[in-house]
Amino acid sequence: MKNRFLLLAGLLLFMCFSAQAQVRKVSSLRSPNGTTLIELGIRDQQDLVYRISFNHKPAVLWSLLGLRLHNYKTDKVVNAQPGKTTSVRSSFRWPLGETSYVDNSYNALTLQCKTTGTPYQLSVRVYNGSIAIRYRVDLKSGSTRLEEELTEYNLASASTVYQYHEESLFRPLKLDSLTGICDQPATLVQKSGLYLSIGEADNRNYTKCVFVHGKDKNSLKLQFYTDTVGRDKQVTIDTAVTFDKSLLSPWRTISMSTNAVGLHNFSQLNLKLVEPSNTNLENIRPGKVFRVPISTEGALEGVDFAAKMNFQYIMLDAGWYGAEFRTTSDPTQPIPTVNIPKITNYARSKDIGVILYVNYVGLKAKLDTILPLFKKWGVSGMKFGFIDGGTQQGLAWLDQAVKKVNDYGFVLNVHDHYKPTGTSRRYPYHLSQEGIRGDENSPDAFHNMVLPFTRFLAGPADFTFCFPNAKSDFAKNLKVSKGQQLALTVVYFDPLQAIFWYGKAGDYQDEKEIEFFKYVPTVWDDSKYLDGKIGEYISVARRKGETWYMGNAAGLIAWRSSIPLSFLTPRKEYIATIYEDDEKKGILKREVTVTSQSQLDINLKAKGGQALIIRPKIRETR
Template sequence: MSKMFFGLKSLGVLSFTCLLQCGLLSAQKIYSISSPGNTTVLAVSAPGGKPGYQLSFKGKRITGWSALDIAVDGVSLSNAEITRYDKPVLHHDSFASPLGEQDSLHSIYQQARLRLKTTAGLSVTIDFRVMDSSVAFRYTVAAGGAVPHELREFTTFAFPSSPLIYQYNQESVFTPTRVDTFSTTTDLPVTIKSNGNYCQVGEAVNLDYTKAELVRGANGNTLVIKFPRDTAVRFYNNIETPWRTLSVAGSAIALAHCRTLSLKLADAPTPGDWSWVKGGKLIRAQLNTQSGLDCIDFAVKHHFQYIMFDAGWYGAEFRSSSDPGQVIPAIDLPRVIAYGKEHHIGVVLYVNYIGLKAKLDTILPLYKQWGVAGLKFGFVDGLTQSGLTWLSQAIKKVQQYGFILNIHDNYKPTGLSRTYPALLTQEGIRGDENSPDAFHNTTLPFTRYFAGAADFTYCFPNPKNTFSKNIKVSKAQQLALSVVYYSPLQAIFWYGQPNDYTNDSEIEFYDYVPTTWNESHYLAGDIGKGIAVARRKGDTWYLGCAAGLQDWQAVLELSFLRTGVPYTVTVYEDDGNQSIRKRTIQLSSRDKLPLKLSAKGGQAFIFRPGNHE
């Protein structure tokens, strides 16, 4: 790499742009791609044949020169020749999002393409999309031949100084860590604080690749792609890698703009009627007939849409001898399904990966015959190429049979819910099953949830069980998180039994809160400190606010409300005596709402138009 190329690191963005315009760097093959609003500039170069990029945002350098590099059969992009550069073209994409955080999504971006050929004759294309505040790029390889090829990836994200990352893996806690002391791996997406800005490095559209994580690079400023399980990705003829994404904002709450990025990068679903895919709230039944019937009655009373029989309904889930086509004697499943249909409540069945791999093609038509509404996959392999390839094919099959789907354990979203609308949610998160604290709860909205929906497996106390092992926050925070966290399918009362919930006044908020939304606004917050999110369903707004391990205060603008319309607001809050207090206030779009939350506390609000006093 030339000295001139390295010297560009010290140039300001204005000087760099001037040099580009003046043509002084043309010999270095440096290309500049600006976002539609000119807030975000991606510079791409390949001096010496090794591509790299540098990102600037609002005139400030976000990354230093970072590598765009893969190796196929041991041949990297070093000394590759640029054969063509397709200049940026402006694109406008819009599509409906009926199961999302808002009715529709809009994407405006500049797309460019760099075509390269290696010394071994390998053709590689790198596509770039530059949006206001985000960039995305991916590699496409045309290798040909009848033998399998091996791909390794060496993409880097180099920052001006050692950034702070919120490290985690799958369902672990978050550990704020400086990269210069970083000695493990972190999952994607990862949220980063660097030089006064907030960034997120993410991934979109992983269909048949392997899981990628990030490790420390050659210096304390750089993160590098690493495959944690596979040594390489294997393919025949051609391969298109997942998108690598980098988003930036001036504050943690502003970084919420990237939460739909992976959906915007994913392919549209096949044309058709997807109205049969419905979200909703779910309660888990015990492994007997009466519990299933009781859960359906509970679901009707509390406006839930589904019940679920979890692990064990067909026997020990990890034994290959257990048949997911055979129901244990304690459950009269036809009776439960029929009772559910009579009351418009769907039945979801859990199947472990062992049973899925052995009998997926057998149980799908069988469950259709039974009248099952959906499936939950358990203990899948979301870590390897073989596992992710199998999952992509399984998602497609489940959808073809008309089932909704929830994938649990280590699987994370990469935008495939757009391509496959039946994939409502997935886990890949530390939920109430694993006893998260208030720091974790108020870190999730700025990290893992920016990748997409997650099944948090909520718990809530009842008079017979406090679930103190699982719940480390107040009751009002538990209510509020059902608004703060997005998932079209929400598992509520995870460990609770329906007849134990005689505390109707405490759980009333769950009766009303939806799981899909017409409009959403991230109003205030900071990582691990607090969060406030407002979402609309029809004419009604819901607001969830949660505090971290310390008291949290904020003043919320209510300009999202309809102008000139008074709202009657029901407030659900902690009463100081380990219960929920409900009160009513009047507010309008001109008002400001002050928040004063105690540590680990929360508030949940319902804004109904009109004066109902």
């Protein structure tokens, strides 16, 4: 009976995954460790298709590839010739990330696709657990309009998708019930237990595609940048995506893991898929940011508070040069109550940098003028506001603008709906961006526990932490405990992390409650995602030098567990300083001695959290 069952299961697997009678295979490529396989073929003598297996099990069934161009016939492939397989085994230094070195090992090939019209190239890379593909078309003459990208994702089993759009809440639902759109990266959990993150890398001048339900029951396909109008209506914004002389698409990425926290093995994948510039990374200063009142006096007080808290920057947000959306507001002319040179001079004396916000209106009108002016004023960084991070026109403008800011050596934070695709490796002064429903938008603990497994897989995000104080608990905005706020500064990765978003310098008097913020770094030498379940809980440990920081947080239900501290150096003692919620909505601080053999007992209430600093124990000498 058992043998009959195994035979039947094998037959069904073969039938659902193969469809060999319809597809002529032309190439295949495995990852360096052999666990990840992509196969490429031609279906019905005209469709270029691919399928993916992970750990020898189907993940994506035969799915369509290709582009449909106006006046260039590229959608029907009659032959495909694979080039020589290239094996890359390397790493690169990245002092601005979750790890100081990034492994970049993969196998690659290029498929030369002959069509009924214009040929094109399909580049393929296979990492351990990830697939990346992109298109290149060299146009014979003139320009063309991209009518549709045909890439689809036919998943091997029923799946749950965590649907969201830009800065919205998340909605987990069955993929076969998906209506409307879902942003990239999209996280899906297959019935088989496989976790997938589907996204894009190196989008400089294409369009921001979104996902919609495909033609099959468990499938997704791409649609040009689409926005939501009203409650339910979706409107495609980018209807004319054009290219001149050549077309280079973003990388389309698929990453797979057998558990949720394993998806974070790929949170720096986008960086690997972008060619670096020759920018000196050692000159770039990440750090924590304090937003100050819009006045010279408020900024000077903010500088003192930032220095006291071991922050690296203050920021003057919208309003320092007038109403941000008015064309008459000039970012070369501060309002009378703001003296930028006085602020920057004082900040420099305290080793604090100054970041200035400029709205898209002012950026488009004055970017080339304000860059040298800001340098003259002694400004250290910029924040872009309300940019167009969706259309081809907006992304192309942003790419050139970020390059200019990078060349001037200003750290940069791009706000509103733009999400990263790894281009910070090309322009490394671009440290952060929003593209997230952050603290100022009142997310709950469920939302907070979904973010690490979704949006943060694309790259850093500015969550704009709203930590309460004695004068204001920000009840409208804060739906989780203080302990969770502390923990999330470790869990969420952001090299330019804004803390005390709505707070004022004089309002924070309880040193014990905010002490953790003095020490927590924003970039790391190593990161370990220890445990987690989407929407429910997470535990993350990160190392800077010899010191480890740990964040544990719970969703809408309590979390009890035990976490091994095996990431610590063996035969070495550490002092763990634990900051956690007390019974009076405050922070309790305690210390324990731990080793790599220790277990940390987790006992968090719903919406709670704890943050740890684990320092090597200093032995007294006689």
